[in-house]
C-alpha cells in the first residue's frame with residue numbers, strides 16, 4: 381500500500397455505524413411479527429440518508445460468492461470480447477461498460493470503473509420487449525461463459541424477491557397497506573451490474589472518483605460489496621461517511637423514485653466511490669437496481685402532500701424517469717443506442 385493511502389478501515393462495529401442496520405428476522409413475510417418494528421426503523425433511515433444495511437435477509441451467502449466470482453471472470457474477458465458486447469451496441473443498456481464511459485457527476489472526471497450490465501430474461505414476445513422499452517429483454521452474453529445467464533437469473537430472482545419485500549415494508553412505514561406497491565411490480569425493470577474499480581490513482585485530484593457523486597434513479601438499490609470499502613454516503617448535514625462493509629449485510633439505498641413517491645418525505649441521498657483502502661487491489665461491487673413496472677405511475681402516495689399544497693414533482697411513469705437518467709449520464713451515445 382502506498383504511504384499516502386489511509387489504512388484500511390477496522391472491521392465495522394454495527395452499533396457505531398452512522399448508517400443503521402435493519403435486522404429482517406421476523407419481517408421477511410407479510411404480517412411477520414417484527415414487520416412493524418422494522419418498518420419504523422426503515423422510516424427513520426429513509427427520512428435521514430436513505431441508506432441502511434440489511435442483515436438476516438435469507439439470501440444464501442454462496443449465491444453472492446458465486447456472483448462475485450462471475451464478476452471477476454466477466455471483467456477479465458479480453459478487451460475484444462468486451463468491445464463486441466459493449467452496451468453501446470445494446471438497445472437496452474446491457475453488456476460491458478469501459479473505464480471512463482459513464483460520468484455520474486457532471487462536475488467530476490469520468491468514472492474510474494468498468495462494469496457488466498444485465499437484466500431479467502423477459503421473453504421476446506413480452507409486450508414490453510415488443511414495444512422496445514428500454515431495459516426489457518436483449519441481454520448480451522459472452523459465448524465463453526455458458527453458465528452466466530442462469531447464475532445471473534438466479535441472483536436477479538433472489539434480489540427481486542428481497543426488493544419486493546422491502547417495498548412492502550416501505551408501504552407499511554408510510555402507514556399504507558403492506559401491499560400498496562404490489563401492483564407496481566408486475567413487470568419490473570431490474571438491472572444487475574457487476575462493477576470493478578481500479579485502485580484510486582496516487583496523486584489523483586479531488587475531481588477523480590470510481591463513481592462520481594450521484595443519486596440512484598430507481599426505487600431501491602441492493603448492493604453487495606467486497607471487503608475493501610470505498611462507498612461514501614452524503615448525510616443530511618452534508619458530511620460524507622463511509623458505508624463500511626458489514627459481513628453478511630447488503631447496503632440498501634433509496635433511489636429518486638422514492639422521493640417522488642413520497643413528495644420528498646423519504647430521501648435518495650448522493651453517494652460516491654473511491655477505491656482508497658484496497659492496498660492497490662481492484663474493488664468489486666454488485667449493485668442490483670430495482671425499478672417498478674415501466675408503466676407504473678410515480679406520484680405521491682396518500683398522506684404525503686399536505687392539504688392545500690401541490691406535489692413537489694410532476695407525476696411520471698417509471699420508464700420515462702429512467703430513460704431520461706440514462707440519457708443524461710451516458711450522453712449522446714445512450715440517446716443514439718436507445719433510439
Ligand SMILES: O=C(O)CCC(=O)C(=O)O
Pocket residue numbers: 573575591596603605610611651652653665666667
Ligand atoms: O460500487 C458501489 O459501492 C456503489 C455503486 C453505485 O453507487 C451505483 O452503481 O449506482
Ligand SMILES: [Fe+2]
Pocket residue numbers: 594595596601651
Ligand atoms: Fe449508486
